[in-house]
Amino acid sequence: MGAGPILVTGVGGTVGGVGNMVLDHVRANGVPVRALVHHDDERAAALRALDGVEVVVGDLTRGADVVDALSGCRRAYFGMSVSPVYLEAATTVAAAIQEGDGLDLLVSMSQMTVSQMSLTSATESRQQRLHWLSEHVLDWSGAPVVHVRPTVFMENPLFARVAAASVQRDSTIRLPFGSARTSPVAAADVAEVIAHLLLAPTPPSRRVYELTGARSRDMNAIAAELSTALGRTVTYVDVPYEEWLEDDLKKADLPPHVFEHIATMARLHRDNRYDRATNDITELLGRSPLGINHLLSNTPAPQPQRRP
Numbered sequence: 001m002g003a004g005p006i007l008v009t010g011v012g013g014t015v016g017g018v019g020n021m022v023l024d025h026v027r028a029n030g031v032p033v034r035a036l037v038h039h040d041d042e043r044a045a046a047l048r049a050l051d052g053v054e055v056v057v058g059d060l061t062r063g064a065d066v067v068d069a070l071s072g073c074r075r076a077y078f079g080m081s082v083s084p085v086y087l088e089a090a091t092t093v094a095a096a097i098q099e100g101d102g103l104d105l106l107v108s109m110s111q112m113t114v115s116q117m118s119l120t121s122a123t124e125s126r127q128q129r130l131h132w133l134s135e136h137v138l139d140w141s142g143a144p145v146v147h148v149r150p151t152v153f154m155e156n157p158l159f160a161r162v163a164a165a166s167v168q169r170d171s172t173i174r175l176p177f178g179s180a181r182t183s184p185v186a187a188a189d190v191a192e193v194i195a196h197l198l199l200a201p202t203p204p205s206r207r208v209y210e211l212t213g214a215r216s217r218d219m220n221a222i223a224a225e226l227s228t229a230l231g232r233t234v235t236y237v238d239v240p241y242e243e244w245l246e247d248d249l250k251k252a253d254l255p256p257h258v259f260e261h262i263a264t265m266a267r268l269h270r271d272n273r274y275d276r277a278t279n280d281i282t283e284l285l286g287r288s289p290l291g292i293n294h295l296l297s298n299t300p301a302p303q304p305q306r307r308p
Contacts, residue, residue, distance in 0.1 A: 005032040005054060006198050007069055007076035010109070011047065018109070018191045022077050025195030027052050036060070036069045060089035066096040070103065075198050079109030082127050084257050090134035094141035105203040106143050107194050110135055112151040112210055112276055113268070123271075125264035126257065139207075146204055148194055151212045151276050154184040154294070157262055158269075162248050167226065171234050174248055176241040176266055177219050181275040183212040186290040189281050196284055209280045214289045216277045225292045241267060 006026050010019030026033050034054045037044045048055045058065030078093050097103050113128045138145045166174040190211055219236040226234040281289045
């Protein structure tokens with residue numbers, strides 16, 4: 001695998017905490033980690049207290065910071081939260097790798113929607129477009145990149161905040177998906193796949209891994225799974241899209257860029273764009289993907305909305 005630490009970015013992310021879990025897997029295998037954090041806060045202090053972790057503070061859109069973070073590393077994970085500057089960060093990483101001293105593997109977070117996109121497609125969110133462009137920039141740069149494309153995280157606000165709120169309130173899943181099918185994947189599975197690739201003796205031969213849950217099913221089937229897991233009946237309510245935006249998603253109080261992304265994901269779900277199932281997790285990890293019970297045991301209960 002080569003000498004030097006593995007660089008892990010995105011350790012301050014919120015959706016699923018993939019970066020943090022990647023860091024934990026790498027540490028557990030006795031490999032030193034360099035964690036790139038955006039803010040020198042209490043989370044950075046907690047990382048510094050861990051054996052085998054070097055913390056560097058920097059911004060993925062600043063070339064000098066990325067060059068410093070990559071210095072001496074042979075492998076790296078690039079991922080960050082949903083952000084309008086995602087493409088700028090990916091381009092900066094690509095340029096820094098070109099100027100570097102021999103990175104042999106970059107594992108880059110992407111998303112499954114990219115596999116169904118083209119230069120002229122116009123139905124996706126701006127964030128999805130940024131992922132599509134970022135993949136192209138990294139490929140064009142000649143970086144030794146492997147793209148990991150999850151379908152949709154179980155921990156995505158669609159499920160873990162918006163739908164979870166209605167499950168807690170009245171045992172319903174309120175989403176505008178119609179009869180479409182979906183295959184959410186656990187962030188823990190995605191993180192374990194990334195760590196598996198980073199820790200492999202030699203870089204993988206494949207350039208893309210598409211990660212899904214164990215099977216694709218409609219929301220009535222997911223409601224049945226939740227009913228079994230919770231010990232009470234949960235039903236799916238197919239809400240008209242515009243009504244759902246106004247009555248459900250707006251209450252999540254998301255930043256505009258994130259709101260547009262989640263709203264688009266809901267619309268694409270209704271168009272059956274997430275009806276995907278692959279065996280990549282099983283083939284890489286030797287086990288089946290985690291099920292809905294994992295989400296229930298690892299997601300804090302939604303907090304009641306505070307009225308003005």
